[in-house]
Amino acid sequence: MADKRDYYEVLGVSKDATDTELKKAFRSLARKFHPDKNPDDSESEHLFKEVQEAYAVLSNPDQRRQYDMFGHDSPSGSPFGPGGFQGVNINLDDLFSGGFESIFSGMFGGGRTSRGRRGEDVLLRHQISLEQVFNEDEIEISAKLSSTCESCDGSGADSPSDVQRCSTCDGQGRIVQQARVGPFVQQMVSDCPDCRGIGNTIRKRCSECRGSGSSAREQKLRLQIPRGTEDGLRLRQRGKGEPIANGQSGDLYIQLEIEPHSWFERDGPDLIMALPLGYPEMMLGTQVELPHIDGKTMVIDIPAGSKPSETILVRGRGMPHRRGRGRGDVTVLLKLHVPKKFDKSMRSLLEDMRSSFGLPESEIEDEVRREAHDRRN
Ligand SMILES: [Zn+2]
Numbered sequence: 001m002a003d004k005r006d007y008y009e010v011l012g013v014s015k016d017a018t019d020t021e022l023k024k025a026f027r028s029l030a031r032k033f034h035p036d037k038n039p040d041d042s043e044s045e046h047l048f049k050e051v052q053e054a055y056a057v058l059s060n061p062d063q064r065r066q067y068d069m070f071g072h073d074s075p076s077g078s079p080f081g082p083g084g085f086q087g088v089n090i091n092l093d094d095l096f097s098g099g100f101e102s103i104f105s106g107m108f109g110g111g112r113t114s115r116g117r118r119g120e121d122v123l124l125r126h127q128i129s130l131e132q133v134f135n136e137d138e139i140e141i142s143a144k145l146s147s148t149c150e151s152c153d154g155s156g157a158d159s160p161s162d163v164q165r166c167s168t169c170d171g172q173g174r175i176v177q178q179a180r181v182g183p184f185v186q187q188m189v190s191d192c193p194d195c196r197g198i199g200n201t202i203r204k205r206c207s208e209c210r211g212s213g214s215s216a217r218e219q220k221l222r223l224q225i226p227r228g229t230e231d232g233l234r235l236r237q238r239g240k241g242e243p244i245a246n247g248q249s250g251d252l253y254i255q256l257e258i259e260p261h262s263w264f265e266r267d268g269p270d271l272i273m274a275l276p277l278g279y280p281e282m283m284l285g286t287q288v289e290l291p292h293i294d295g296k297t298m299v300i301d302i303p304a305g306s307k308p309s310e311t312i313l314v315r316g317r318g319m320p321h322r323r324g325r326g327r328g329d330v331t332v333l334l335k336l337h338v339p340k341k342f343d344k345s346m347r348s349l350l351e352d353m354r355s356s357f358g359l360p361e362s363e364i365e366d367e368v369r370r371e372a373h374d375r376r377n
Pocket residue numbers: 166167168169170171172173174192193194195196197198199200
């Protein structure tokens with residue numbers, strides 16, 4: 001391990017760097033060396049892993065203390081276990097949004113308190129339109145969410161002195177019971193029934209939250225729709241879920257659901273639509289204009305001699321790509337529009353058409369043969 005670089009040196013920060021400085025240094029280096037920006041570059045790959053490892057250790061207070069004391073030669077070995085650091089996958093997007101933090105905070109079993117108590121995760125569903133996805137709109141969501149009771153600061157007690165160490169479990173939260181089962185003595189560990197695993201009991205409950213430690217309030221959340229969002233994308237807000245007494249709040253997930261568009265189907269960055277046209281339009285060719293999700297008119301050129309079930313590609317007018325620049329395409333599927341009813345004059349027009357370029361009965365067999373041949377090739 002002698003050739004291993006100092007973690008502070010890797011991140012280019014001083015030994016007394018604050019958490020914010022560490023985060024800033026990590027973010028900028030991780031973005032620089034991210035594999036998406038440096039495909040097939042083993043040097044960047046190595047550096048990306050190196051900054052991850054340095055940040056994982058230094059962003060964890062316990063690990064940082066250990067490292068400051070022993071450097072890379074901690075008596076307990078590598079903090080990542082015998083295999084050493086293996087690297088983690090981080091989306092480039094997460095480096096911009098801050099979504100990477102949860103990866104590191106959970107790395108050493110952190111993110112949970114020593115008792116491992118954690119509130120429930122909460123899932124909120126929110127409907128958005130395809131246009132909103134296109135525009136990467138900022139949306140506001142109102143929801144009734146539980147948060148830590150302000151009057152007792154989540155303890156559930158009327159005053160701090162009303163919190164008492166549970167005498168049943170001696171503050172451990174767990175009790176060990178022994179039972180004789182045949183020749184064996186069986187040991188059972190369970191949550192303490194008196195304090196329900198918390199380790200404390202409350203003498204006088206908080207009147208605001210009646211001891212639950214949390215209160216539900218109408219809250220407004222603002223967030224920006226990420227580029228190229230697909231139906232069902234879940235955005236996580238750490239610690240905004242259900243709070244819990246003497247533990248860490250759960251996470252809030254916001255699931256973005258995209259309302260069906262009036263005519264587009266979505267396939268990743270590409271959009272697909274069906275365009276019904278009359279027989280004359282297909283025969284003679286035409287130009288169709290439609291309002292489009294990007295706010296501009298979309299012009300579809302239908303060449304003369306088009307057939308139903310042929311497709312026309314309109315390049316670069318689809319949804320933005322999730323990563324990188326540019327947009328997908330729009331595929332237009334041609335459909336033949338056949339009027340359900342027609343009047344006398346239309347009938348005579350059609351009769352005229354049939355006599356001038358309808359398919360004569362004598363040629364049907366040849367056409368059937370040609371059609372089958374085309375399909376095979
Ligand atoms: Zn107890």
